[in-house]
Amino acid sequence: MTDYQGVLDHIAEAVQPHFGKGKVADYIPALASVPARKFGMAVRTTEGDLFVTGDAAERFSIQSISKLFMLELALQHFGDMVWTRVGKEPSGDRFNSMMRLEHEAGIPRNPFINPGALAITDLMMSLKGDTKFRIRNYLRFLAMTDTVDSNADVAASELAHAHVNRALANLMKGYGNIHGAVDALMATYCYQCAMEMNCAELATAALPLAGGGYSALHDAAVISASQAKRIGAVMLTCGMYDSVGSFAYRVGLPAKSGVGGGIVAIVPGKMAISVWAPELDAFGNSYVGTHALELFTNLTHTSIF
Incomplete structure (x- = not known):
């Protein structure tokens, strides 16, 4: 069984050299003051287990x-x-x-x-x-x-x-x-x-998308299996602005980002993952967050490809 807590803690350390390479969103003045070195990450498995690291309990603007x-x-x-x-x-x-x-x-x-x-x-x-x-x-x-x-x-x-x-x-x-x-x-x-959530809440919210519509925490089908399939497909092809190809190449998961620095991703049938790091790349996606998700799929072999 994969030690997801150990993986997340390792990633939190491994991404440190990548801070300072992106830029916090400043075209929305209220976001410009967010501390750039914040980092949180959470995994919620389809069984309902939760693993977190860093600032995963701190809420941020989920934006897109x-x-x-x-x-x-x-x-x-x-x-x-x-x-x-x-x-x-x-x-x-x-x-x-x-x-x-x-x-x-x-x-x-x-x-x-x-x-x-x-x-x-x-x-x-x-x-x-x-x-x-x-x-x-x-x-x-x-x-x-x-x-x-x-x-x-x-x-x-x-x-x-x-x-x-x-x-x-x-x-x-x-x-x-x-x-x-x-x-x-x-x-x-x-x-x-302007809705605010933290990484743990985002991973929980995305769980039905990872579970074919079903959430073990709700003990119910929140959306239909067909809806989960179709939304996941649009996430994979459209969820990361105009760098979806690069993200699929590096991370290999359906995901959706926001300029608040958050990304939520799903591993179909296994888990939902969320990460928050406010510095953005040129496309408006979290620079450190993308690197963290790339490390995660490399270490856990959870890419869909």
């Missing part, structure tokens, strides 16, 4: 990782109709690029780039009730804690600097792919991105 859970919600409510609003293909462009979006008549390439996430959030806002509370309560359910919440300061900071995202939403609205009011959409989108 929220797009993963919004996609889960949308598929549960709307099924395959989701794919009439967004595609399933890698974009090959920056996560907030609008060039391809205009060329393809307002249909984003996938749900994990910003325009795709905006389309998914807009779709969720067509339901009755407050979408902000729906995503918060869903994350609390997945993470099995009632204290997960959105950071109001981070949300306000994002909203005040959301000029490109607002332009993306308006462009899509011009093509008929955003149905609601752009101002309300932006407020909800910034709220969801």
